[in-house]
Amino acid sequence: MCRQRKHQCRIGKFEALEGRRLLAANVAASYSDGELVLAGSFDDDHLSIEANPATRHVIVRGRDGTLINGRSAIGFNAVSDFKVNLKGGENEIVMQSSTSAMAVFDTLNLRVGNGSDVVWVDKMRFTESSTIVTLRGDDLVVVSDSQLSNLRLNVGLGDDGVQLIDNRIDGSSRLVSEGGSDSIDIRSNTFLNSPLYDRFLISAGEGDDNINFVANTIRTHSDVWIDGGGGNNSGLIEGVTPLSFEGTSLSGPWRAVDGIRSNPGWIKYETLHDASTHDVTVTLVNGRANIMGTQFDDRIFVDTRLRSGGRQELTVRGLPGTTINGEETLVLDHVDMIVLSLFGGDDLFSMSDLQRGLGVQNTTYERFDVDLGGGDDFFQIVYPRVTGVFSVIAGDGDDYVSINRVDATQLVVEAGNGDDAVEVNLSSIDSLTVRGGEGSDTFDLINNNFATYLVTIHGEAGNDTLIWDQNLIIGDPLLIVSGGTGTDTLFYDNRNYRSGIRMGPSIIGSEFEDSLLDPFVWPDNQDPMSLHPLDYLWRLYGRLVPTWDEL
Structure with missing residues (x-):
C-alpha cells in the first residue's frame, strides 16, 4: 500500500564518513491492566502492531530503523485496549491480525501529530469504541476488513485520503475532515446499527473533495449523511443496498434530499426509520422566533436572509417526517431573536445564511438560545451573526455541535452527558x-x-x-x-x-x-x-x- 506525497519524498542522504549513522527514532511502550500505551517521538516513527486473535498477544515492531523501548520488537500479553500517540513527524503505523482471523479488542485510541502520516488498520475488531485522529499534513488512513464500534475518524488540515473498505461499522459514527482537498472512498461496508436510531456522518470540510460511497449495505434505523462542505466537490454514490424495515421489504426507500440550498455540497440518504409525521410548532412574538420540537426525531432546516429595508427573513422547513405548523415550509419576517427547543429524540437542526459570500451583510440576531434536549442530536449553524449571547445546551446523548463562520459576542456551549x-x-x-x-x-x-x-x-x-x-x-x-x-x-x-x-x-x-x-x-x-x-x-x-x- 503506497501513497504519492505531494510535498516531499523521504530520501536518505549519507556522507562518506566512516562510523557515521542515523539516530533511530524510539517509541516508548508500556502496559498496565490490559492497556497498551505507545508514545512516539517527534521524529518519523514507523511501526507495525501484530495481534494474535486467539490469545490477544501483541507484538510491536519497529520499521525503517524505528526502535521500541530501544529494541527492534517487543511483545505484550492479554491486551484489551490500545492508546497510541505518535506526535509529530511523518509517521507510519500498521495494525493487523497475525492470521486470517479477526483479532478482537475493546478500544482503539490512535492519534498522530502534524506531518504526512500513514495509518492502516486491517482485520481488527474493536467492540466498544475506535478513535483515529490525524493533525495537519497530507495523511492517508485506510481501514479494511475490520469491525468498528462508534468510530470517530478525524483527519486534520491537508489533502487527505481516507479509505473504508469491507468493514462492519456499528453505532453512531462520524468521519470529519478539517479542510483540504480530500479523497474519501467508502465501499463494500456494512452499517449495522442498534435497534434504536444511529447515523453515520461524513463531513469533508473546506476544499475540493472527491467522495465515493459505493456498494455499501445499510441496515434500517441507520442514516448516512454526507456533507461535502465548501469547494467544488465530486464523487459517486451508487449501489447502496437497503435491507428490510420492520419486516417489510422496501422498494426504493432511499431519498436524496437537496435540503440545504445554502450548502450545495450536502447530500443526505436516509432510511424510512419512522413512517409517522411529527409537527414542530413555530411562533413569532415581538421579533422573537420560537421553534419548539417534539419528543420524537425532528429534522429542521432553516435558511436566513436579509431583505430590503433591513428585514430579516427566516424560512423554516421540515424534512420528510417533520412538518412546521402542519406545513412543509414556514416563512417568518422581522426576526431579531431565535429560541430553539427540541426536547427528546435524535434531532437534526441546520441553519445557514443564504447570502453568505455575496458581499452583503449577514443576518444579525440579538440572541440565540438552543436547547437540544435528550437524544443523539446534530446541530449545525453557518454564517449568521449574534450580537448578544449565543448559548447551546446539548443535553444527554452523543451529540454533534458544529459552529462555522459565525460572529458572536458571547458563545457558551454545554455539551451535557454523553460522548459529544x-x-x-x-x-x-x-x-x-x-x-x-x-x-x-x-x-x-x-x-x-x-x-x-x-x-x-x-x-x-x-x-x-x-x-x-x-x-x-x-x-x-x-x-x-x-x-x-x-x-x-x-x-x-x-x-x-x-x-x-x-x-x-x-x-x-x-x-x-x-x-x-x-x-x-x-x-x-x-x-x-x-x-x-x-x-x-x-x-x-x-x-x-x-x-x-x-x-
Whole structure:
C-alpha cells in the first residue's frame, strides 16, 4: 500500500564518513491492566502492531530503523485496549491480525501529530469504541476488513485520503475532515446499527473533495449523511443496498434530499426509520422566533436572509417526517431573536445564511438560545451573526455541535452527558466557554479569531480531547483548559496564529497525558517537556502565568 506525497519524498542522504549513522527514532511502550500505551517521538516513527486473535498477544515492531523501548520488537500479553500517540513527524503505523482471523479488542485510541502520516488498520475488531485522529499534513488512513464500534475518524488540515473498505461499522459514527482537498472512498461496508436510531456522518470540510460511497449495505434505523462542505466537490454514490424495515421489504426507500440550498455540497440518504409525521410548532412574538420540537426525531432546516429595508427573513422547513405548523415550509419576517427547543429524540437542526459570500451583510440576531434536549442530536449553524449571547445546551446523548463562520459576542456551549463532539471553526468570537459534562468529549477549535484574552474550556468527567490549531487571540493571549477527571489529551499549536506570538494553555485540575507542542516552535527541536518548569512557562507564555484564583 503506497501513497504519492505531494510535498516531499523521504530520501536518505549519507556522507562518506566512516562510523557515521542515523539516530533511530524510539517509541516508548508500556502496559498496565490490559492497556497498551505507545508514545512516539517527534521524529518519523514507523511501526507495525501484530495481534494474535486467539490469545490477544501483541507484538510491536519497529520499521525503517524505528526502535521500541530501544529494541527492534517487543511483545505484550492479554491486551484489551490500545492508546497510541505518535506526535509529530511523518509517521507510519500498521495494525493487523497475525492470521486470517479477526483479532478482537475493546478500544482503539490512535492519534498522530502534524506531518504526512500513514495509518492502516486491517482485520481488527474493536467492540466498544475506535478513535483515529490525524493533525495537519497530507495523511492517508485506510481501514479494511475490520469491525468498528462508534468510530470517530478525524483527519486534520491537508489533502487527505481516507479509505473504508469491507468493514462492519456499528453505532453512531462520524468521519470529519478539517479542510483540504480530500479523497474519501467508502465501499463494500456494512452499517449495522442498534435497534434504536444511529447515523453515520461524513463531513469533508473546506476544499475540493472527491467522495465515493459505493456498494455499501445499510441496515434500517441507520442514516448516512454526507456533507461535502465548501469547494467544488465530486464523487459517486451508487449501489447502496437497503435491507428490510420492520419486516417489510422496501422498494426504493432511499431519498436524496437537496435540503440545504445554502450548502450545495450536502447530500443526505436516509432510511424510512419512522413512517409517522411529527409537527414542530413555530411562533413569532415581538421579533422573537420560537421553534419548539417534539419528543420524537425532528429534522429542521432553516435558511436566513436579509431583505430590503433591513428585514430579516427566516424560512423554516421540515424534512420528510417533520412538518412546521402542519406545513412543509414556514416563512417568518422581522426576526431579531431565535429560541430553539427540541426536547427528546435524535434531532437534526441546520441553519445557514443564504447570502453568505455575496458581499452583503449577514443576518444579525440579538440572541440565540438552543436547547437540544435528550437524544443523539446534530446541530449545525453557518454564517449568521449574534450580537448578544449565543448559548447551546446539548443535553444527554452523543451529540454533534458544529459552529462555522459565525460572529458572536458571547458563545457558551454545554455539551451535557454523553460522548459529544463540539466544533468551532472559522469564526469570530469575543468570549468563549465550552463545558463537556460527563462522557469522553472531543473539542475542535480551528482557525478562529477570539477578541478576548481568555478562552475557557472545561472537559469535566471523561477522557476528553481538545484540538486547538491556527487560532488567533487578540490582546493578551491566554487559554484556560480544565480537563476534569479522566485522562485528557491536548493537541496544541502554541503559536498565536498569524501574529507569531507565543502563547499557551494554563492547565488546571486535569490529568493531561501529554501536551503535544509542535517541535518546530522550539529552538533546535528541543522537547519542551524537558525544560525546567519555570523556563518552560516563560518560553510558553513570555511571562509568568496567573493562578486560577487570580483569574
